Amino acid sequence: MTASRARALHLTVALVATAALVLQTVLVVQGSAVLDETQVPPMATRLGRLVSYFTIQSNLLVAVTSWQLARDPGRDGRWWRVVRLAAVVGITVTGLVHFVLLRPLLHLDGADWAADKLLHMVVPVLAVLVWALVGPRPRSSASTAWWTLAWPLAWLAWTLAVGTVSGWYPYPFLDARENGWGAVAIACVGITVLFLAVVAGARAVDRRLAPAPTGGLRPATRAG
Template sequence: MTPTRARTAHLVVALVATLALVLQTVLVVSGASVLAETAVPPLATRLGRLVSYFTIQSNLLVAVTAWQLWHDPLRDGRWWRPVRLAALVGITVTGLVHFVLLRPLLHLEGLNYVADKLLHMVVPVLAIAVWAAVGPRPRSSWRSAPEVLVWPLLWLAYTLVVGGLSGWYPYPFLDPSGNGWGAVVAACVGITVLVVAVGAAYVALDRRLSAAPRAGHDVSAVGATAE
């Protein structure tokens, strides 16, 4: 697929991820969605909790990198590579954890249901499919892959510290008041193992799949951005 067609594919991902984030934010600001709460906390609290969700952060990373790839489908750079890989790993983990652990717990209706499905299912599927189709590849290496762990580990540490101070946790499996710290530690180890496994899978596929996009005769293709 040529860079011009790749731009179109990345634009779709960027638009859908941005729409999902904007919709969820509007629902939270309006009080129509209070996430895991039964009452409506103050606006500042609602917004702080919104951005504390791994789901929101992973969708934001996908949106940012997709907009960059729409501008330059051959984008590359020393620090851009782990950020792009982190976006792919994060959104994949978001989809998997939601489908296995969280989906049975949610009973949403209307726009809350739409926002939930966009963030947890539509964006993950789109992001993975577009990466498989148009890359960009190759962009990963075993040497830089460990850098992807920085964000999830910082997120876990932040979540546990803030949760310990405030009593609020974005996900029930991280709340020690439910099943105790043993279950929380097991969940943290499980999440870390999942991130490592998904990251390793992306690096392996990145090295095995054909390079993409291919310039071919697309005279409108833009060159890679150096950093």
């Protein structure tokens, strides 16, 4: 895969992810439903809750990293590797959790339906596919993998703490008032195991596939 083709693919992901985020933001500003909310909260609350969703954060990471890769498909750096792997892993988990746990709870139509599908299905599939095709890789190491887990663990701790105080949770399976702390703990452990599995899988793929992109770019040194 040449660098020019890699740029085009990364640009496609960047455009789709950005469009999905913009559409969802517009809908939230207009007061459209987010998951199971039945009352429209004040604007500041709506925007604060919007950025609290792991879905939004993972799509944002995908958009930011894809825009940068569209400029330089061979980009590298210690912390860049962590952010890029976090984007790939986060968007993968977003798609899987949505499909298994959240999709049956949603009853959306029109633009809300379109935004939901873009954020939870189209961007995850597209982002992972392009990552597998054009990387950049190799970019994985044991330290990169462990640091990648810092963001979802911090998000989970913050979400549970804020939810305990405010009574609002971005996802129903984290609501201890409705499900009890036992069920919430089981959900957290299950999702943590899922993250570990996806990180391990992503690292295995990164180490086994051929370096990418090629075509005028010097491949990065394979991380240990």
